[in-house]
Amino acid sequence: MKPIKVGLLGLGVVGGGTWKVLNQNADEIARRAGRRIEVAAVAVRDVAKAKELVGDHIHITTDGMDVVLNPDIDVVVELVGGDTLAKDWVMKAIEQGKHVVTANKALLATHGNEVFAAAQKQNVMVAFEAAVAGGIPIIKAMREGLTANRIQWVAGIINGTTNFILSEMRSQGLSFADALADAQRLGYAEADPTFDIEGVDAAHKLSLLSSLAFGVPVQFDKAHIEGITTLAAEDIAHAERLGYTVKLLGITRAREQGIELRVHPTLVPSESMLANVQGAMNAVMVHGDAVGSTVYYGAGAGELPTASAVVADLVDVARLVDADHDHRVPYLAFQQNAMADTPIMAMDDVQSAYYLRLRVEDRPGVLADIARILADTSISIGSMFQEPAVNDETDIIFLTHEAREGDILNAILKIQTLDFVRSPVTRLRVETL
């Protein structure tokens, strides 16, 4: 079969990695794909620098639209990120009847429904394995490997930067600020780490996983997002003593009232698979009614791991480049005409167990008053733990049974009016998985 021609938008970390993998493993890939996958054009900002990597035989341009409109190109690989230029190029590529491979979670999380609708109309593929959890083939597992299942929930460590920071905070007892500085020094966090540490990047990815799990449109705008910036070293230490590890999880779960879609720091049992994911690694746990719990673990970012996912998508595209829609896997695992409109639940209605830490004055009656408020708001206490008092103050920690988030917030408001409560209540969610 004749080679498939690729147009590469962006030759940064992932673009450069894609180029390298396609070249280094060209024979191995062709042995699998049954045809060669050749980069025919690249769009970059710096032509001279690009030439050093790709040489003189590849058409290099500074205008992505050149690549998109190039009639020789079968597949456009978008690795520039963002949702302005990238979006124009992706939409134009689709309009031109070209297939698209992208690692752009921000684009798909915010404009995915529009992108997939256009692609469906033009009978082209849009593949995005690299957009979630880097080299781990989690999109493929969910779109194709677990098709027998009613997926019940997905919980994932899908941001390496925050997992690195949390691993450092735990193992070294560092504060968030110090661990972030370490992460930046070692290249695990960007100069502006906002998207990572505030949970936005994880929420982008989670929105896609939620659609794949439940066959609903991508709804990043409905996600509840909390980052790790306010997490205190002492809560990580308390959690550890209680047998838990704090991880930034993306969780999406089907409930009777709708779908949970939430990113937040979470206490998970220290012996669980997710608790043992260290450093910048990623892992996604998917629970299906037939298969039970499955876990997918690997590098969630980086040049070659992400390129591994991009190139796997290219092999899929190469195989079905001239096939029709019926022969292809639907973009979001479910046929476009079979998507559901199950609502995303308001965070107040989500049920979870909670970790609450209260700094209180050490005097009689404190526990009684707090316990009364929890009882009155229907919150059942699973266990309790009190630190020895220092300077007449002490920390009380409660682990609650499952409760409605709205009820917990209500209880916290009441507790904070008590005159012996010395600082805002720390509230973290607990998941047994």
Added chain:
Amino acid sequence: MKPIKVGLLGLGVVGGGTWKVLNQNADEIARRAGRRIEVAAVAVRDVAKAKELVGDHIHITTDGMDVVLNPDIDVVVELVGGDTLAKDWVMKAIEQGKHVVTANKALLATHGNEVFAAAQKQNVMVAFEAAVAGGIPIIKAMREGLTANRIQWVAGIINGTTNFILSEMRSQGLSFADALADAQRLGYAEADPTFDIEGVDAAHKLSLLSSLAFGVPVQFDKAHIEGITTLAAEDIAHAERLGYTVKLLGITRAREQGIELRVHPTLVPSESMLANVQGAMNAVMVHGDAVGSTVYYGAGAGELPTASAVVADLVDVARLVDADHDHRVPYLAFQQNAMADTPIMAMDDVQSAYYLRLRVEDRPGVLADIARILADTSISIGSMFQEPAVNDETDIIFLTHEAREGDILNAILKIQTLDFVRSPVTRLRVETL
């Protein structure tokens, strides 16, 4: 699209599970597949019992050939196991131009090359996700998710029975015999557990994973196989103290001289992902040159988990039932005309680190003599550990650096001629992964 018609051979644990999943999740599956998947005929030993499960509307026969020759059937799902009747039916189904889905690792490990060659000629699919690691979509991950990579090695816990027994031996300090009895009582081991405990089942699966990784024919007959029957509780305890956990691993690795293909008890670092796979669960670690290490974890057996894999295969088949070969994923990940003839290495040439335990008389010069033999056979000692002597005897434990298996065996032969060595040397392999 019109429904795809399935003929089910066998309605035991996995067959029954497949029936249940196809029915319980029929709508969810159709939302994904774009068409319904309907069981049109089943072959069973006990028609009356089958009727209780599938009702009166499905054609039930006691002769598998009836199903295979039924012109209404698009796909034959073989879930009877073994390689006599099952083989006849699978080969006949292929000859009839029907697609095949099977969970039969014994059949594919011993006759896979013949089956795939016939299927290639007849332009039909043979899907076998359920044959390895139950519900974990490991075949899909390796055939499609990691196509960008030169796979370097695969190491897996791919037999739940032995992992359950080893977990019990470790956590309860049980002997192999007692742990096996527990496993049988709890339904994790069969009445005749030979295939599991001798490592044959794991080797069947490993042979398939090796072909998927390296694009070589299935070569179960060349696998080196050691089970767990001679494993002593004290070695598990010693390993634990040294920071290792003993697991039955299937390992296949590309080396310059060829491919390693081996199943044996292995010491792995206790903090590694594989060490923490408990009970009857399975996990497979795949290392690719681009992606690095990835892990796939889940239930490796059982009614519904295995059915999850069977039905996922059916959805794949449903999608490409009328496509041609170019649009489909090759049986063993690599195109049939691009298979390699890389040799499987003799076990003597395999390099590994080793755990050696020697029961010796407690007298001066013992260590010097042993250390001399190891040095003379080019074996470098990583660490050493000696138990306090009891009744003038003691255990010495060596962890060696990587050495050639042949050299280790040679050293052991020499050591066993020393008059102060009181019992056969225990030798286990150590992998850092």
